[in-house]
Amino acid sequence: MEIKQLFTDDSAVSPVIGVILMVAITVILAAVIGTFVLNLGGSVSQTTPQASFGFDFDDDASGDNVTITHETGDTIETDRLALKSSVAVDVATSLSSVSNTGSDQTTNEAFTEPGSGSFQSGETVGAGDTLYAGGGMDLNGEDFRVVWNSQTGENSATLSEYTAPNN
Numbered sequence: 001m002e003i004k005q006l007f008t009d010d011s012a013v014s015p016v017i018g019v020i021l022m023v024a025i026t027v028i029l030a031a032v033i034g035t036f037v038l039n040l041g042g043s044v045s046q047t048t049p050q051a052s053f054g055f056d057f058d059d060d061a062s063g064d065n066v067t068i069t070h071e072t073g074d075t076i077e078t079d080r081l082a083l084k085s086s087v088a089v090d091v092a093t094s095l096s097s098v099s100n101t102g103s104d105q106t107t108n109e110a111f112t113e114p115g116s117g118s119f120q121s122g123e124t125v126g127a128g129d130t131l132y133a134g135g136g137m138d139l140n141g142e143d144f145r146v147v148w149n150s151q152t153g154e155n156s157a158t159l160s161e162y163t164a165p166n167n
Helices: 003-008 013-038
Strands: 051-058 065-073 081-092 106-110 130-134 143-149 156-163
Touching (some): 051 143
Antiparallel strands (some): 081 106, 081 130, 081 143, 143 156
16 A cells, blocks of 8 residues: 555545534434423523512501512512412502402402502512502401512512511
Protein backbone atom coordinates (compact mmCIF):
# COMPACT_ATOMS: atom_id res chain seq x y z
CA MET A 1 0.00 0.00 0.00
CA GLU A 2 1.28 3.40 -0.88
CA ILE A 3 1.65 6.14 1.72
CA LYS A 4 -0.03 8.66 -0.56
CA GLN A 5 -3.17 6.51 -0.77
CA LEU A 6 -3.25 6.07 3.04
CA PHE A 7 -3.57 9.83 3.64
CA THR A 8 -6.20 10.41 0.96
CA ASP A 9 -8.48 7.47 1.87
CA ASP A 10 -11.18 8.85 4.24
CA SER A 11 -13.98 6.35 3.64
CA ALA A 12 -14.14 5.32 7.34
CA VAL A 13 -14.85 8.88 8.60
CA SER A 14 -18.38 9.19 7.14
CA PRO A 15 -19.90 6.16 8.90
CA VAL A 16 -18.48 7.21 12.29
CA ILE A 17 -19.82 10.76 11.99
CA GLY A 18 -23.17 9.41 10.78
CA VAL A 19 -23.53 7.14 13.82
CA ILE A 20 -22.64 9.98 16.22
CA LEU A 21 -25.20 12.29 14.61
CA MET A 22 -27.91 9.60 14.72
CA VAL A 23 -27.29 8.97 18.43
CA ALA A 24 -27.34 12.73 19.20
CA ILE A 25 -30.60 13.25 17.30
CA THR A 26 -32.19 10.27 19.07
CA VAL A 27 -31.20 11.57 22.53
CA ILE A 28 -32.50 15.09 21.80
CA LEU A 29 -35.75 13.76 20.36
CA ALA A 30 -36.28 11.49 23.39
CA ALA A 31 -35.70 14.43 25.77
CA VAL A 32 -38.19 16.67 23.96
CA ILE A 33 -40.88 13.97 23.81
CA GLY A 34 -40.30 13.06 27.47
CA THR A 35 -40.74 16.70 28.51
CA PHE A 36 -44.09 16.96 26.75
CA VAL A 37 -45.34 13.59 28.00
CA LEU A 38 -44.43 14.30 31.63
CA ASN A 39 -45.56 17.97 31.38
CA LEU A 40 -42.37 19.15 33.03
CA GLY A 41 -42.50 22.54 31.31
CA GLY A 42 -46.12 23.27 32.31
CA SER A 43 -45.44 23.92 35.97
CA VAL A 44 -42.61 26.38 35.31
CA SER A 45 -44.93 29.15 34.11
CA GLN A 46 -47.26 28.75 37.11
CA THR A 47 -45.02 29.86 39.92
CA THR A 48 -46.72 31.14 43.04
CA PRO A 49 -46.50 34.92 43.36
CA GLN A 50 -44.79 36.38 46.39
CA ALA A 51 -47.04 38.93 48.06
CA SER A 52 -47.90 40.09 51.56
CA PHE A 53 -51.39 41.16 52.60
CA GLY A 54 -52.17 43.07 55.79
CA PHE A 55 -55.41 42.75 57.74
CA ASP A 56 -57.14 45.37 59.88
CA PHE A 57 -60.14 44.51 62.07
CA ASP A 58 -62.96 47.00 62.71
CA ASP A 59 -65.27 45.99 65.57
CA ASP A 60 -68.50 47.83 64.83
CA ALA A 61 -71.87 47.52 66.58
CA SER A 62 -73.68 47.29 63.23
CA GLY A 63 -71.33 44.55 61.98
CA ASP A 64 -67.61 43.85 61.97
CA ASN A 65 -65.39 44.39 58.94
CA VAL A 66 -61.93 43.23 57.94
CA THR A 67 -59.80 45.41 55.67
CA ILE A 68 -57.37 43.45 53.47
CA THR A 69 -54.52 45.49 51.95
CA HIS A 70 -51.84 44.32 49.51
CA GLU A 71 -48.72 45.57 51.27
CA THR A 72 -45.71 44.31 49.29
CA GLY A 73 -44.73 41.86 46.60
CA ASP A 74 -45.84 40.90 43.12
CA THR A 75 -48.85 42.38 41.38
CA ILE A 76 -51.42 39.62 40.91
CA GLU A 77 -54.37 39.23 38.55
CA THR A 78 -57.62 39.61 40.47
CA ASP A 79 -59.03 36.56 38.65
CA ARG A 80 -56.49 34.41 40.51
CA LEU A 81 -57.33 35.63 44.05
CA ALA A 82 -60.02 34.62 46.52
CA LEU A 83 -60.77 35.30 50.18
CA LYS A 84 -61.56 32.13 52.11
CA SER A 85 -63.09 32.58 55.52
CA SER A 86 -64.54 30.49 58.32
CA VAL A 87 -67.84 32.40 58.06
CA ALA A 88 -69.76 33.60 54.99
CA VAL A 89 -68.82 37.19 54.10
CA ASP A 90 -69.14 39.59 51.18
CA VAL A 91 -66.16 41.46 49.71
CA ALA A 92 -65.98 44.83 47.96
CA THR A 93 -63.45 47.54 47.14
CA SER A 94 -65.35 50.08 49.25
CA LEU A 95 -66.80 49.58 52.69
CA SER A 96 -70.17 50.98 51.65
CA SER A 97 -70.48 48.32 48.91
CA VAL A 98 -70.18 45.34 51.29
CA SER A 99 -73.53 43.56 51.17
CA ASN A 100 -75.39 42.55 54.33
CA THR A 101 -77.62 40.06 52.50
CA GLY A 102 -76.93 36.36 52.82
CA SER A 103 -77.20 35.67 49.07
CA ASP A 104 -74.03 37.69 48.36
CA GLN A 105 -72.01 36.07 51.15
CA THR A 106 -69.88 32.92 50.86
CA THR A 107 -66.91 31.35 52.61
CA ASN A 108 -64.96 31.36 49.32
CA GLU A 109 -65.37 34.86 47.92
CA ALA A 110 -63.57 35.79 44.68
CA PHE A 111 -61.84 39.17 44.43
CA THR A 112 -63.86 39.70 41.24
CA GLU A 113 -67.63 39.72 41.17
CA PRO A 114 -70.11 40.77 38.53
CA GLY A 115 -71.43 44.28 39.00
CA SER A 116 -69.96 47.19 40.86
CA GLY A 117 -68.23 47.28 44.19
CA SER A 118 -65.40 44.81 43.57
CA PHE A 119 -62.39 44.37 41.36
CA GLN A 120 -63.18 43.64 37.72
CA SER A 121 -61.90 40.64 35.78
CA GLY A 122 -58.53 41.35 34.16
CA GLU A 123 -57.42 43.92 36.75
CA THR A 124 -54.34 43.46 38.91
CA VAL A 125 -53.87 43.92 42.64
CA GLY A 126 -50.70 45.72 43.68
CA ALA A 127 -49.24 47.42 46.72
CA GLY A 128 -51.80 49.69 48.37
CA ASP A 129 -54.92 48.08 46.86
CA THR A 130 -57.62 47.38 49.46
CA LEU A 131 -60.54 44.98 49.77
CA TYR A 132 -63.18 44.97 52.53
CA ALA A 133 -64.89 41.87 53.94
CA GLY A 134 -67.92 41.81 56.17
CA GLY A 135 -71.65 41.59 56.03
CA GLY A 136 -73.29 42.94 59.15
CA MET A 137 -72.25 40.17 61.51
CA ASP A 138 -69.88 39.46 64.37
CA LEU A 139 -66.49 38.37 62.96
CA ASN A 140 -64.74 37.88 66.32
CA GLY A 141 -62.36 34.90 66.18
CA GLU A 142 -63.06 34.14 62.49
CA ASP A 143 -60.26 33.04 60.15
CA PHE A 144 -59.43 34.69 56.81
CA ARG A 145 -57.03 33.56 54.07
CA VAL A 146 -56.01 35.22 50.80
CA VAL A 147 -55.61 32.34 48.33
CA TRP A 148 -53.98 32.39 44.88
CA ASN A 149 -55.12 29.87 42.22
CA SER A 150 -53.12 29.01 39.10
CA GLN A 151 -54.58 29.68 35.68
CA THR A 152 -55.24 25.98 35.10
CA GLY A 153 -56.71 25.52 38.58
CA GLU A 154 -54.26 22.69 39.35
CA ASN A 155 -52.28 24.67 41.96
CA SER A 156 -53.23 27.02 44.77
CA ALA A 157 -51.36 28.68 47.61
CA THR A 158 -52.28 30.65 50.71
CA LEU A 159 -50.56 34.04 50.46
CA SER A 160 -51.65 35.46 53.85
CA GLU A 161 -53.69 34.37 56.88
CA TYR A 162 -55.46 36.26 59.65
CA THR A 163 -57.61 35.46 62.67
CA ALA A 164 -59.85 38.27 63.91
CA PRO A 165 -59.46 39.08 67.61
CA ASN A 166 -62.05 37.99 70.16
CA ASN A 167 -63.44 41.21 71.59
